[in-house]
Amino acid sequence: MRLLVVEDDIDVAQDLARALQGAGFIVDTAGDGETAWFKGSTEDYAAVVLDLGLPKLDGLSVLKRWRSAQRDFPVLIVSARSDWTEKVDGIEAGADDYLGKPFQIPELVARVRALLRRAAGHASPAIEVGKLVLDTSRMSATWAGRPVRLSQLEFRFLHYLAHHAGCPISAGELAEHLYGASDTNDSNAIEALVVRLRRKIGPDVIETRRGFGYALAQNGA
Numbered sequence: 001m002r003l004l005v006v007e008d009d010i011d012v013a014q015d016l017a018r019a020l021q022g023a024g025f026i027v028d029t030a031g032d033g034e035t036a037w038f039k040g041s042t043e044d045y046a047a048v049v050l051d052l053g054l055p056k057l058d059g060l061s062v063l064k065r066w067r068s069a070q071r072d073f074p075v076l077i078v079s080a081r082s083d084w085t086e087k088v089d090g091i092e093a094g095a096d097d098y099l100g101k102p103f104q105i106p107e108l109v110a111r112v113r114a115l116l117r118r119a120a121g122h123a124s125p126a127i128e129v130g131k132l133v134l135d136t137s138r139m140s141a142t143w144a145g146r147p148v149r150l151s152q153l154e155f156r157f158l159h160y161l162a163h164h165a166g167c168p169i170s171a172g173e174l175a176e177h178l179y180g181a182s183d184t185n186d187s188n189a190i191e192a193l194v195v196r197l198r199r200k201i202g203p204d205v206i207e208t209r210r211g212f213g214y215a216l217a218q219n220g221a
């Protein structure tokens, strides 16, 4: 899944990006409010980590603009200003969570994961689709009760499909979320990934919906 980290302190932005990449996410960064507004308006993010004190356009204004433009990804505000009135402003502007600086990076990663689970309507770290169960905190999976060994890429692929259970996802969109950018080679890579997963878990776990893309089997075939 693809995240946007908005932070003007380059060191902090790099630390956050590294930690989130380590947790299996694709991470874009923006160092000022205008770039953030542009990226969030044109790209498809699963969630956004947003600093409030930003050059060019402050974080709260960016958030308000996104929300009035119907950009509804979950947003976690991080801010050095731990003034409670600012928390209230942030939440009223449409933030989903708020973390005061300084914070521990593992806490930020855990909160991002929790936001994504809530956005997908899952309250617990396990996501179940048919016979497939994904444990998002351990990045492990079981199929029909049996543990399945997955690479990080394979886990992210299944997680993305599970997050959109029931809707077929195109190879292009999957490539964008797994590799950060999409080109024609990536569609072939996605096809190869599907073949590999079907060999590992079984032929029925991932359905091909001709003309639409891939989806997880809902009935646990």
Ligand code: CA
Pocket (backbone or CB within 6 Å): 007, 008, 009, 051, 052, 053, 054
């Ligand atoms: Ca800042």
